[in-house]
Amino acid sequence: MVLEPVVCPDCGSNDIVRHGRSSAGKPRYKCRNQDCQRSTLIRSYTYRGYLPEVKQQIVERTLNGSGICDTARVLNISPTTVIESLKKRSSSQSSQ
Ligand SMILES: [Zn+2]
Numbered sequence: 001m002v003l004e005p006v007v008c009p010d011c012g013s014n015d016i017v018r019h020g021r022s023s024a025g026k027p028r029y030k031c032r033n034q035d036c037q038r039s040t041l042i043r044s045y046t047y048r049g050y051l052p053e054v055k056q057q058i059v060e061r062t063l064n065g066s067g068i069c070d071t072a073r074v075l076n077i078s079p080t081t082v083i084e085s086l087k088k089r090s091s092s093q094s095s096q
Pocket of ligand 1: 008011012013031032036037038
């Protein structure tokens with residue numbers, strides 16, 4: 001059995017527990033970080049934000065003038081994921 005990492009899209013914590021199922025029948029998870037605003041998350045939704053092609057689309061859309069909320073809605077990811085992706089990108093660029 002392979003355990004894929006589950007990471008909270010809001011706080012980045014991997015302290016995640018199973019929390020029943022969503023209405024679509026997907027496993028639902030719960031973030032255990034007490035400071036985190038997010039109560040539950042679904043892994044497929046969460047994980048998608050970390051795929052390279054999604055990151056690439058985030059960057060392209062942002063360069064084309066799309067807003068963060070707009071990008072998040074179109075790509076079906078959380079706005080926080082968009083912001084985090086852009087933060088990581090800008091910090092790596094500044095070191096050049
Ligand atoms: Zn969290």
